[in-house]
Amino acid sequence: MGDLVTERLLLHRLSVREAEALAAGTPAAEVCRAPEYPMDGDVAAARRFLRSCAEGRGARHPGAYEIRRRDDGCAIGGLGFHDPADEDGSVTIGYGLVPSARGQGYASEALRALLALAREIGITCVKGDADHDNTASQRVMTAAGMRLVAQDERVRYYETAWSDAPPGAVPGR
Template sequence: MRTLGGERVEEAVTGAVALLRTATDRDWKGTRAGRLAWDCLYTAEHIASDLIAYAGQLAGRATEAYVPFELTLEEGTGNEGVLQVIETTGALLAAAVRTTPREVRAFHPYPFRSANREGFAAMGIAEVLLHTHDIAEGLGLAHEPPAELCTDVLTRIFPRVRPGADPWRTLLWATGRGDLSGRPPVTEWRWHNNMVIPAERLTLQGVTPAAAADLAEGGDGGFAWVGSGPFQGTRDAAGMLLKAYEAGTHRPEWGVFVLVRKEDGRAVGAMGFHGPPDEDGRAEIGYDLAEDGRGRGYATEALRALSAWPSARQHGTTLLAKIDRANVRSQAVVTRAGYRLVAEDEKLLAYELRD
């Protein structure tokens, strides 16, 4: 799996600064930054402010709000000076991403009030790419960042955006900065970090399209698994998520979650939905555990947590689980989690949890 770490932050910053440095002799303060109401110099300062803010969130392990500080440049700082600040704050974010453990999450409001190191890296890269575009548009410069970098951002913090043939044009469209053939203009947008649901011994960590693609291809999805690794059902579910993402129908709240032990950060299985509720308000749930994670009550604990999560219970949603007749252990899991048998045939037993 292509890791979204400090080196990607550095790649974005290096490319942006190299481009903007070709125009430091221009009047940035007197030039509007593309479609923004800001001038180019202020927009460059904003890039630096975002980079240091994200580094501060990770380094400070802030969980309730933004760390209360801001970046102030010396009076009279010019174009070259602000580029030096972008390089410096970019290096600080890259260092924070590299040194933050995978399981750490820090406060960010959109949309689930936290993000991990990959989320902050993706947001920092997005700030650099998009606001460099704004400045370049104002100054009349051609800006074409690497397609892989744009895909990194889209597959981690834009899970609702159907991918396009051109990742950069898709990212511009998704943030209201351009048109895309066959899609309506975007006037409001937010990026989405992955959702995490707490349980007693586990956390249920939302699988991003990037992680789903890796799992479906036989990788680890960026998770540290127990020795036996992901079971086939996890890979199949990841493939379903990826198809929904490619069709533009993926909804993260109704996606797949990897079950991660709090004690050691090891993934022991996966659980999630086959998709959003149908027209009758039913959403089917499924799960499996890695062989090394079985027999310890993890599935029951995770199912109770996921079934009680507000997104899964809103608007009177009925949760459905279909279990093979021969799978007695799984039947016991859903029963312990409060599901009741409602139908059966020769092969399957259907259980429901109603509001």
């Protein structure tokens, strides 16, 4: 699996080396980046990806991605899978954009591409969640085709699922 390309974005799949630099808060200097990038969530996602690799699950991890605008190549956020798919083919996703890139539809565009990838590689269910007051994230998941499936006093839970995985697909590969 490599980079994903959408109409306005390049979703760059992070290598271990790139994730290590991001986890240290020092992404590659050769890449243009928004002044607010990386944010705490980007660093945490890189660490989660590296932990999965260190535990020997890196080959099955569907990836952590840096969101870059195609028009100028600047990194504006990240998205990816928290872990490899579980035994039922289910994964949880996360995403975030720097404040200056929010409200332009980038997160929904990126999430749609990630959902398409998940389906293509045999993942059967993608889950996400957002606090009740995070209406922007709720709108992103809804716009990308995820549906509200549950909520508690603090969080709303979303998911999308498919029953038609490609023949022979191994979740996360």
